Amino acid sequence: MTSNPAKNSQARRPIVSQAILAKIFHWLNIISLLLMITSGLQIYNANPVFGGRGGWQFPPLFLLGGWLAGGRHWHFAAMWLFGINLLWYGLYIFITRRWQKRFVSSKDLKALQKGQNPKRKAYAWHRLIYTVIIPVLLLAILSGFGMYKPAQFHWIVDMFGDWQALRVVHFITVPIVILFAIAHSLLALKVGGSRLIESMLW
Amino acid sequence: MRPIQSHLLSRRHLLQLSGLSSMGLLLGGCGLNAFEGIVGKTFEPLNQSVEALLLNPQKPVPEFPASAIEPEALLINTFGSTPQLDPEKFRLTVDGEVNNPLQLSMADIKKMPLTSMIIRHVCVEGWAAIVQWNGVQLRDLVALVQPKANVRYVYFKSADGYSESWDLASALHPQTLMAYQKNSQPLSADNGAPIRLASPIKLGYKQSKWVTRITLVSNLLTSRGYWEDRGYEWFAGL
Structure with missing residues (x-):
């Protein structure tokens, strides 16, 4: 927030604090996504989306479960944590109207198009990025559900075209989430410094 | 000098964060694998009842x-x-x-x-x-x-x-x-x-x-x- 590098800036820094529910959401989301991604890559290796049998596989460092059945056990356990966490958070941001106050707005989009203030633009980018990840997380659930129960929810598979397209979309959410985590951290750092990041975690 | 220093500080924090996430990955890669059987047994009854509920036996x-x-x-x-x-x-x-x-x-x-x-x-x-x-x-x-x-x-x-x-x-x-x-x-x-x-x-x-x-x-x-x-x-x- 402070642009002048004053010597006593420590004392003048405003206290950054976050709602406890936002912190809980962040922690559960980080943990569940780590479990979902690592177990998901374990499942991926059983038959790589790109290349099928004989296709390139992820090294064991990034895998969870040890073998296909173990990866599936973790994936279909962590999905509850991931899904329920996203669900209550969704309800929370709608009920508290946080959705309108804390997420990207038309003002941010205007700032991005016409704004001159680089700080305002960074802030707008920050809000834009963490807003658009939400539909990506929902897409991961939708595509995953289509793959988990393709007979009972055949219309989900049809929505994506065919089985391979569904697998590609579900997989693509992994690099998107990883890139998001990096961009989100860097933008938070740019907008609010390490204090902002720490305020969301601790 | 100040802005540079605070930049370095930020970078250290970023490194801390990346250290945290790679620790998670390492945990996943080694320690947590041993629990897959327990995780499976714990969640299989829940997942199974959802699956049985979703099954439409006649359709x-x-x-x-x-x-x-x-x-x-x-x-x-x-x-x-x-x-x-x-x-x-x-x-x-x-x-x-x-x-x-x-x-x-x-x-x-x-x-x-x-x-x-x-x-x-x-x-x-x-x-x-x-x-x-x-x-x-x-x-x-x-x-x-x-x-x-x-x-x-x-x-x-x-x-x-x-x-x-x-x-x-x-x-x-x-x-x-x-x-x-x-x-x-x-x-x-x-x-x-x-x-x-x-x-x-x-x-x-x-x-x-x-x-x-x-x-x-x-x-x-x-x-x-x-x-x-x-x-x-x-x-x-x-």
Whole structure:
């Protein structure tokens, strides 16, 4: 927030604090996504989306479960944590109207198009990025559900075209989430410094 | 100097964060693997009740046009050898807690009403193939042997030693077939000749090939199936 590098800036820094529910959401989301991604890559290796049998596989460092059945056990356990966490958070941001106050707005989009203030633009980018990840997380659930129960929810598979397209979309959410985590951290750092990041975690 | 210093500080924090996440990955890669069995056993009952709830035992899964068949996509998976069974000598035993146990030849089975379906076969490994299966509905075979009222599960024994067990509702689904043709051609030995299970509502490992014995029971036995005994989920519904 402070642009002048004053010597006593420590004392003048405003206290950054976050709602406890936002912190809980962040922690559960980080943990569940780590479990979902690592177990998901374990499942991926059983038959790589790109290349099928004989296709390139992820090294064991990034895998969870040890073998296909173990990866599936973790994936279909962590999905509850991931899904329920996203669900209550969704309800929370709608009920508290946080959705309108804390997420990207038309003002941010205007700032991005016409704004001159680089700080305002960074802030707008920050809000834009963490807003658009939400539909990506929902897409991961939708595509995953289509793959988990393709007979009972055949219309989900049809929505994506065919089985391979569904697998590609579900997989693509992994690099998107990883890139998001990096961009989100860097933008938070740019907008609010390490204090902002720490305020969301601790 | 200040801005540079604060930049360095930020970078250190970023490194801390990345250290935290890679620690998570390492934990995942080593320590947590040991818990997969516990995690599976803990969540399987919950997932299974959701799967059973989602299953509509009477409603057929929408099928595909003949043009959608992918003749090359169905990969061959076996756990051991590929039995070569003589279709003339072959007998399918249907028994268990039933009033009228039967032994059927392929000729007997081919006299029964033929059902054809073009469905998506989904493997636990992640691949899928659109296949046409032709055969008899398992529910017709079950009706022939007159099961007792307490029957709840169906066991399948295969010529290669493979075994499977299904819940009765899934076994009686109209698209659960004992198939003897694939894509309108007689089954090959690799695909389970002379007769195999085929269904759009279960993962591929539930769909036993070279089935020689179908046994209707009221309770699951100690062994619930070849892969299930090794840790795979039992219901495996789609």
